[in-house]
Amino acid sequence: MNKQIAFLGLGLMGAPMTANLARSGYPVKGWNRTPNHPGVRVAEFAGATIVSSIREAVETADIVFSCVGDVPDVEEVILGAGGVAESARPGTxxxxxSTISPDAARNIGEELKKRNLRFLDAPLSGGDIGAKKGTLTIMVGGDIADFEESKPLLEVIGKTIRLCGAVGSGQAVKLCNQVLASLHMVALCEAIALAKGQEIDPNLIIEVCGTGAAGSWALSNLGSKIVASDLQPGFAIKHILKDLRLVQDTLKSGEELPGVELAGNLFKMVKDLDGGMGGELGTQAMIRAYLEG
Incomplete structure (x- = not known):
C-alpha cells in the first residue's frame, strides 16, 4: 500500500479510477490537461492530490497510469516534452x-525501455459504470513480473483482469472487444426498432431476452437507457468510431469485416446529427440512426 501512484487523465473513466485508488488508501497524484474538468473535482474529493504538471505527478511515482484519447494523445503524455519519459524515475x-493500436503500444513500450522504464498496455471495458463500481475488464499486455506487481492496483479498479501476452496484446484483445461491442449495439437497436414496429414494449425485450441466449452487457445496461431516451455518454460515439478506425487499420490487405463497416456507418450517421455534435452522445444513441436516419 506504500506505492506512490500518478494518474494522468481525469476524464469520464480516469476520474473514477483515480477516486477508487485514493479511497483504497493509495497515495495518488492526479493530473488532467483541462484543469477545470469535472473529473478533477471527483478525484480530489476522493483524496487524490491534484497537480498542475505531468512532471509533478510522476517524479516521485512508482507506478504511473494514463487514460487519455487517441494515439497522439498517449504519445504526447508519455513520450512528449515534459512527459512521463522525461520526468519519471528509472524503473517506474x-x-x-487508453485504447490505441497494438503497434502504437509496442512502439511506446520500446521507447520507454530505452529509458529504463517499464510498460504495460491495459485497455479497459465496462464504461463509466464499471469505472465507478470498480468492475472493469482489464486486458493487459506486457511482462508477467510487471503484471504481477500491478495486479493489486488493477484489482481496485477492475474485476476481470487478464494478462493477454506481450506488450500490444492487451490492445489486440480490446479491438476484438470493440468489434463485439459495436455489433451488439446494432443488434440492440434493431431489436428495439422491431419491437416498436410490432407494438411491443421494448422493456419486455430487455427483461425477457436478457435472460436467454441473446443476453448481453449492452442489452442489460444500455437497453433501458435507449427506452428512457437517455443518450448521455458512458462511452461516446466519437470514441467508438476511433476504436473502429483502429480495427480497420489493423486489417491486412484483402481482409474485410463487413459488420464493423456497418456499425461504423451507423455511428457516423449519428455523429453527423445536431450540427456534427452527435459524436458526443453515448453509443446507445445509435438508435437515432433508425429513428431519424
Missing amino acids: LVIDT
Whole structure:
C-alpha cells in the first residue's frame, strides 16, 4: 500500500479510477490537461492530490497510469516534452489504459525501455459504470513480473483482469472487444426498432431476452437507457468510431469485416446529427440512426 501512484487523465473513466485508488488508501497524484474538468473535482474529493504538471505527478511515482484519447494523445503524455519519459524515475512502471493500436503500444513500450522504464498496455471495458463500481475488464499486455506487481492496483479498479501476452496484446484483445461491442449495439437497436414496429414494449425485450441466449452487457445496461431516451455518454460515439478506425487499420490487405463497416456507418450517421455534435452522445444513441436516419 506504500506505492506512490500518478494518474494522468481525469476524464469520464480516469476520474473514477483515480477516486477508487485514493479511497483504497493509495497515495495518488492526479493530473488532467483541462484543469477545470469535472473529473478533477471527483478525484480530489476522493483524496487524490491534484497537480498542475505531468512532471509533478510522476517524479516521485512508482507506478504511473494514463487514460487519455487517441494515439497522439498517449504519445504526447508519455513520450512528449515534459512527459512521463522525461520526468519519471528509472524503473517506474507505466500503465496506459487508453485504447490505441497494438503497434502504437509496442512502439511506446520500446521507447520507454530505452529509458529504463517499464510498460504495460491495459485497455479497459465496462464504461463509466464499471469505472465507478470498480468492475472493469482489464486486458493487459506486457511482462508477467510487471503484471504481477500491478495486479493489486488493477484489482481496485477492475474485476476481470487478464494478462493477454506481450506488450500490444492487451490492445489486440480490446479491438476484438470493440468489434463485439459495436455489433451488439446494432443488434440492440434493431431489436428495439422491431419491437416498436410490432407494438411491443421494448422493456419486455430487455427483461425477457436478457435472460436467454441473446443476453448481453449492452442489452442489460444500455437497453433501458435507449427506452428512457437517455443518450448521455458512458462511452461516446466519437470514441467508438476511433476504436473502429483502429480495427480497420489493423486489417491486412484483402481482409474485410463487413459488420464493423456497418456499425461504423451507423455511428457516423449519428455523429453527423445536431450540427456534427452527435459524436458526443453515448453509443446507445445509435438508435437515432433508425429513428431519424
